[in-house]
Amino acid sequence: MTAEIMNWTGHVLTGPRSKLAEVVQRPECSRTGVYFLVGPDPENSLRSQVYIGESDDVAKRLKQHNQPEEKGGKDFWERVCLVTSKDQNLTKAHVKHLESLLISIAGSLGNCVLVNGTAHEYGKGLPESDLADMAFFLEQIRAVLPVLGLDFLRERISPSAAISVPAGQVQRSPRFVYKVPKETAVAHAQEVDGEFFVLKGSQARGHWVGTQGGYEQLFQQMIADGVLVESSQPALREFAVDYGFSSPSAAAAIVSGRSANGRTSWQVANSGISYAEWQNQQVNAAKTSVE
Structure with a gap:
């Protein structure tokens, strides 16, 4: 190539x-x-x-x-x-x-x-x-x-770092929230320049409960790397830093400790609009502006 x-x-x-x-x-x-x-x-x-x-x-x-x-x-x-x-x-x-x-x-x-x-x-x-x-x-x-497909030289601009970047130079989404069903874990996220970040302080399930494989290895690796640390709340973990994921579903899987559809799980804060619905709004608005 x-x-x-x-x-x-x-x-x-x-x-x-x-x-x-x-x-x-x-x-x-x-x-x-x-x-x-x-x-x-x-x-x-x-x-x-x-x-x-x-x-x-x-x-x-x-x-x-x-x-x-x-x-x-x-x-x-x-x-x-x-x-x-x-x-x-x-x-x-x-x-x-x-x-x-x-x-x-x-x-x-x-x-x-x-x-x-x-x-x-x-x-x-x-x-x-x-x-x-x-x-x-x-x-x-x-x-x-x-x-x-070689992204080892790519500098990732986390939401906290993006604050100091002049408006217009970095694309930012609204803040999303995910409340894990039957758990007290609540996580917040934002999409910055196409990368989906779960924000520092967000909560996640304390251990992996899904089937073996999938994002289980990433979950364990994040614990080993000190990204997911013990929380003051029992049975939960906490994000020690902003962490970028390749997709909302990958982020939702780590937060919930099992496979999850991030496009429907993540919702725009204080609106009830899912990530998928928000994204469709952006696409439709862009199509209208071109027409």
Whole structure:
């Protein structure tokens, strides 16, 4: 799979390790660029392991990484993504600078387990114009990777952080509430830039009561990570931080301790309107404005 952005000189190529023989034959692989090796974390299937590298001959480096661990390769990865330049203007100094920035960003965000060690600081010798170009190049990388399903460089703006962002730059929903049936647990949530956040202080069932599988592993992982902590109320847990979910149903499942339809469970506060009804209102209003 390839990806480009209009008016950007960068070019992205990604594919599974099983297709590496085809990937390394692509002309992009003989160019200077940065690359990402991505695979599952054996200790937490909900996260990825990521290695970030650079080379002036990416195909050669990928062949080295494909060797067994005992021969200097890396076993963990299942997917590769490389970023090069269509005009081939990226130099070794450029990609070293990009690599150090990418490692630093991925490490600070904590969205993945970074296989790299400490990032080295490069770029001090680059001209000011080159540093500006690489800053723009970096932002385009961060914009295009989530579209390809690689979101470890994505900065999530939680509802509490969104307060300081100027109006219009971040899309915010009204506040939603979910009262777990037959329980005293009450949770509050807000959708920010397409991500559904359960807010700090929200309550959840104290243990998983649903069938095995599904979101049970996420529930247990959130307890282990200190996201769900013991509450002052018996048999309940509490969200220690704002926590983003991929969907309202995922959020509802964690709050209720079992599978739940978040589109109907979450309701706009003080209105009785479900999330699904609210979303339909937004879609209909947008359609009307276009017409």
